[in-house]
Amino acid sequence: MFKLDKLGPIRQxxxxxxxxxxxxxxxxxxxxxxxxxxMARARPEVVLRFTAADxxxxxxxxLHAAAIPFVPRLAGTNLSGxxxxxxxxxxxxxxALKKIHRIDTENRVAVVxxxxxxxxxxxxxxxxxxxxxxxxxxxxVSTIGGNIGENAGGPQCLKYGVTSDNVEKLEVxxxxxxxxxxxxRDPGPDxxxxxxxxxxxxxxxxxxxxxxxxxxxxxxxxAAAFSSLDNAMLAVTKIISSGIVPRALEAMxxxxxxxxxxxxxxSLPNGxxxxxxxxxxxNDRTRLKETAERxxxxxxxxxxxxxxxxxxxxxxxxxxxxxxxxxxxxxxxxPNVLVEDGVVPRxxxxxxxxxxxxxxxxxxxxxxxxxxxxxxxxHPNIIFDxxxxxxxxxxxxxxxxxxxxxxxxxxxxxxxxxxGVEKRVxxxxxxxxxxxxxxxxLKTAFDxxxxxxxxxxLPISVDNxxxxxxxxxxxxxxxxxxxxxxxxxxxxxxxxxxxGSGTKIKAxxxxxxxxxxxxxxxxxxxxxxxxxxKAEAGIKITELKRQLREQGFALxxxxxxxxLGGTIAAKTFxxxxxxxxxxxxxxxxGTALVxxxxxxxxxxxxxxVKLFCGSLGAYGIILSATLKILAADSAxxxxxxxxxxxxxxxxxxxxxxxxxxxxxDPENLLNPWIYGGxx
Numbered sequence: 001m002f003k004l005d006k007l008g009p010i011r012q013x014x015x016x017x018x019x020x021x022x023x024x025x026x027x028x029x030x031x032x033x034x035x036x037x038x039m040a041r042a043r044p045e046v047v048l049r050f051t052a053a054d055x056x057x058x059x060x061x062x063l064h065a066a067a068i069p070f071v072p073r074l075a076g077t078n079l080s081g082x083x084x085x086x087x088x089x090x091x092x093x094x095x096a097l098k099k100i101h102r103i104d105t106e107n108r109v110a111v112v113x114x115x116x117x118x119x120x121x122x123x124x125x126x127x128x129x130x131x132x133x134x135x136x137x138x139x140x141v142s143t144i145g146g147n148i149g150e151n152a153g154g155p156q157c158l159k160y161g162v163t164s165d166n167v168e169k170l171e172v173x174x175x176x177x178x179x180x181x182x183x184x185r186d187p188g189p190d191x192x193x194x195x196x197x198x199x200x201x202x203x204x205x206x207x208x209x210x211x212x213x214x215x216x217x218x219x220x221x222x223a224a225a226f227s228s229l230d231n232a233m234l235a236v237t238k239i240i241s242s243g244i245v246p247r248a249l250e251a252m253x254x255x256x257x258x259x260x261x262x263x264x265x266x267s268l269p270n271g272x273x274x275x276x277x278x279x280x281x282x283n284d285r286t287r288l289k290e291t292a293e294r295x296x297x298x299x300x301x302x303x304x305x306x307x308x309x310x311x312x313x314x315x316x317x318x319x320x321x322x323x324x325x326x327x328x329x330x331x332x333x334x335p336n337v338l339v340e341d342g343v344v345p346r347x348x349x350x351x352x353x354x355x356x357x358x359x360x361x362x363x364x365x366x367x368x369x370x371x372x373x374x375x376x377x378x379h380p381n382i383i384f385d386x387x388x389x390x391x392x393x394x395x396x397x398x399x400x401x402x403x404x405x406x407x408x409x410x411x412x413x414x415x416x417x418x419x420g421v422e423k424r425v426x427x428x429x430x431x432x433x434x435x436x437x438x439x440x441x442l443k444t445a446f447d448x449x450x451x452x453x454x455x456x457x458l459p460i461s462v463d464n465x466x467x468x469x470x471x472x473x474x475x476x477x478x479x480x481x482x483x484x485x486x487x488x489x490x491x492x493x494x495x496x497x498x499x500g501s502g503t504k505i506k507a508x509x510x511x512x513x514x515x516x517x518x519x520x521x522x523x524x525x526x527x528x529x530x531x532x533x534k535a536e537a538g539i540k541i542t543e544l545k546r547q548l549r550e551q552g553f554a555l556x557x558x559x560x561x562x563x564l565g566g567t568i569a570a571k572t573f574x575x576x577x578x579x580x581x582x583x584x585x586x587x588x589x590g591t592a593l594v595x596x597x598x599x600x601x602x603x604x605x606x607x608x609v610k611l612f613c614g615s616l617g618a619y620g621i622i623l624s625a626t627l628k629i630l631a632a633d634s635a636x637x638x639x640x641x642x643x644x645x646x647x648x649x650x651x652x653x654x655x656x657x658x659x660x661x662x663x664x665d666p667e668n669l670l671n672p673w674i675y676g677g678x679x
Contacts, residue, residue: 007046010066014048017058022049033073033091039338039386039396040081040421042088044071049093053113053206056092060204061177063090069451072200074115074143078150079339080420082199086455092204094145100124103212109168110210114145121210130212133160136416137324148205151197151603153416155248155279155323158374160213162416162601164196164610165578171207175452179206180656184610185574187651189619189660193577193610194442197603199418200453202446216281218288219247221316224276224299225268225306229253229369232274233350235302236373239278239295240346241529243631246295248279249374250323256368256381259329262322269305276373277323323370327381330368334383340399341417342406343599346376347529355405356380363398375600377415378406404429415601419457423604428459430604435593439605441663446656457605475584475592476536478520479623485515486621487590495672496588498617500538500566512672517565517621523547524624532581532598534626537565554632555579565622571614582626583609588665598626611660616651618671619664 007025015023024030024047034043050056063070069089076083085091098115105128112121118139121132135154136142142152148170153162160166169183170192180203182192195202226232232251239249252275257263262275278295282288296307310316331337344352353369356378360367367382380402384395403413403426413419413426427436440458443450475483489496497512520538526548527533533555535544541560548555557576560567567573568580582596596602596609612622653661653675661668661675668675 006066006068010062010068013062014059017055017062018048018050022051024049033076033093034084036073036076036078036081036083038079038081038084038420038422039336039392040084042084042086044085044091045088047091047093049096051096053097056094056204056206057173057177057179059092059177060173060175064176064449064451067449067451069454071453072145072149072204074146075117075141077138077142077146078420079341079417080414081422082149082418082420082453082456084421086421089451094204095143097145097206098143101207103128103130105130105212108212108214110212112144112208112210114143114148114205114208116144118142118144118147125212129215131215132210132212133157133166134163137327144208144210145205148196148208149199150416150418151607153372153375153377153601155250155372157601158249158372159245159247159281161578164193164607166211167192167196167208168211169209170195170205172203172205174203174656175447175449183209184577184613187571187614188653188657189615190571190574190577190610190613191656193613194607197418197607199420199456201443201456202606203452217283218285219279219281219316220288220292220309221277221279221319222292222295222307222309223266223319224278224296224304225266225272226274226276226303227269227271227305228303229274229353230350231303232276233353233373235276235299235304236349237347237529238298238302240374240531242294242298243531244291244295245630246278246374247281248277249372250277251275251369251371251373252277252323252326253369255366256326256330256370257322259333259368260322260326261329265318265322266306266308272305275322277319326368326370330381330383333366334385336384336386338382338384338395338399339417340378340380340382340402341414342378342403342411343415343601344376344378344406344409344411345527345530345532345598346374346600347527348409348411349373349376349378352376352378352406352409352411355409356402359398359401359405363394363401365394365398372415372601375415376411377601378402400426410597411599412597412602412604414603415599416603418603419605421456424455424457424459427457427605434591435595438587438593438608438664442606442608442611442660445659445663474524475623476520476522476524478522478536479584479586479592482515482517482520482621482623483586483590483592485590486586486588489513490589490667490669493667493669495669498569498621498671500563500569515621518563520565520623525626526551526553527598528553530598531629531631532600532626533629534582534598534624535564536624537568537622538563540564541567548629549632552632553629555627555629564625568613568622568625569615569617574613576627577610577613579627580609580613580625581628583612584623584625585612586621586623588620588667588669592623593620596626600628614651616671616674618661618674621670
């Protein structure tokens with residue numbers, strides 16, 4: 001924490017910007033901002049309240065010059081301790097920045113400030129016949145800025161994507177007080193998408209351009225009850241693997257149902273152990289009806305005991321009231337609730353739920369199970385009394401065991417709640433030391449002084465005794481050869497031209513030793529039930545699409561000329577970012593990094609997968625990629641009709657590009673001419 005006299009010399013300057021009444025150091029204010037919706041506590045030294053977005057940059061410049069740490073904060077609904085001031089310093093209260101600057105239905109964009117509450121935006125869009133897809137359960141109180149900081153999801157993200165898929169552009173104040181505007185369509189690395197989910201550790205969002213969607217003509221919402229949670233999960237797996245992508249596919253166990261009064265409101269059969277809420281939308285009533293009938297058949301084949309479709313809007317709202325009312329209902333049963341947030345590949349859900357129940361039983365804890373079943377995101381709601389320290393210890397241990405279970409099953413430790421402070425220790429179970437060092441390097445590039453929400457996301461120290469045993473990275477023989485070659489070149493300082501299929505870069509144009517990737521051309525893994533594919537970087541897009549088509553699947557990418565790795569690295573199809581789940585990367589020194597995986601949601605650490613979109617091979621070499629796929633019979637799905645290849649815009653590196661290059665490839669060994677080297 002900084003000493004009180006650090007504030008004294010700058011207080012007058014801060015007051016001149018935000019007003020004396022908005023520089024608060026009184027005890028009541030300090031206590032109010034010493035906690036959020038998580039379990040951790042820490043006292044700030046000052047709370048600064050902003051009334052205009054243009055106040056943020058000059059305040060950050062002052063705090064940076066005085067070496068005072070700061071934490072951006074909005075509604076404080078964070079569930080992982082992400083908005084508490086671990087190192088004291090300043091809380092930046094941005095909640096009054098709630099202007100909706102523009103709703104542009106022609107270009108399908110809404111421009112908003114970070115303090116706009118998610119539901120208030122939805123209400124503002126409704127008269128125009130539009131909606132904003134991310135709809136977290138906390139949407140009545142959580143803000144757009146907070147949603148961006150956590151890369152929030154919600155039930156609708158199954159079909160329409162999480163927050164990062166629904167942001168077009170961001171205005172960001174950097175940790176040094178500069179104002180930047182970044183879009184995922186910018187030439188070069190995707191800095192905008194990299195900011196999303198960074199929990200305020202890389203900068204502060206002051207304005208967002210959000211994608212808005214025309215409301216579909218028809219909605220159909222159904223409830224399916226099961227006497228076994230396992231049968232419900234088998235039905236989920238069958239629905240997804242059949243190629244059906246509902247608007248939402250949510251699940252609740254019997255404890256959640258009882259707490260929320262679901263049994264009485266729906267007259268469910270005795271012995272109901274699980275309820276699925278399945279919502280479809282579209283503009284073709286006939287197709288919607290056919291899809292609903294397929295879902296009902298799948299549920300019946302998996303022993304559903306009840307299936308009912310809402311006949312009116314009131315009945316639909318009743319179903320969603322049960323689902324969204326489950327958490328507050330549990331909160332009424334005890335003084336405290338811990339909401340965990342693990343994710344597993346969708347076919348692993350039954351196993352994950354079985355292990356979760358066993359863990360809760362072994363620790364003698366009461367919990368409800370709520371989960372975004374369609375994307376494998378589990379939310380055990382564990383009730384406890386925070387005044388009982390022994391019970392608190394049991395709850396924390398159980399939560400950690402649940403996260404370890406998710407890791408063992410090929411999943412991750414957070415799908416939408418972030419890491420904050422409460423899951424930092426679990427980062428060392430999920431990632432090896434070299435990957436954690438890589439993440440730390442990214443933080444250093446953006447915030448070298450470590451002032452922007454410090455000590456969040458990354459563990460302070462790594463204890464390898466608690467590393468969760470997981471299968472090693474499945475790198476192909478060709479990928480291992482590339483790594484060996486890079487190690488040799490790094491030792492001799494040999495610079496490398498990264499060469500895929502040769503459609504973007506011609507070897508003859510640069511006097512640098514080429515490294516050819518075209519032999520990395522295999523489809524490595526096709527997970528039919530999870531609807532994911534992993535392929536090597538050198539495979540041609542047209543060939544990958546052909547192989548998938550033969551297996552009954554489709555990739556929502558145009559038939560581009562180049563390779564998979566080249567398409568990602570050159571950003572010739574920027575929208576591929578929404579399909580990318582994971583990358584295997586070879587760094588300049590021959591280090592291999594495994595980023596992301598087969599889960600369709602993952603906010604554990606920085607979204608470096610997006611950072612390699614548009615990186616042009618200068619940060620690291622893409623060895624393979626894991627992507628979402630669709631069933632080939634998804635005719636009429638707009639995702640199967642993407643726009644064609646775009647001509648890559650000329651890229652001129654700027655300050656943050658150079659910063660990243662310096663920490664990721666300090667010797668400028670990869671494609672050196674991009675950053676001013678030879679060639």
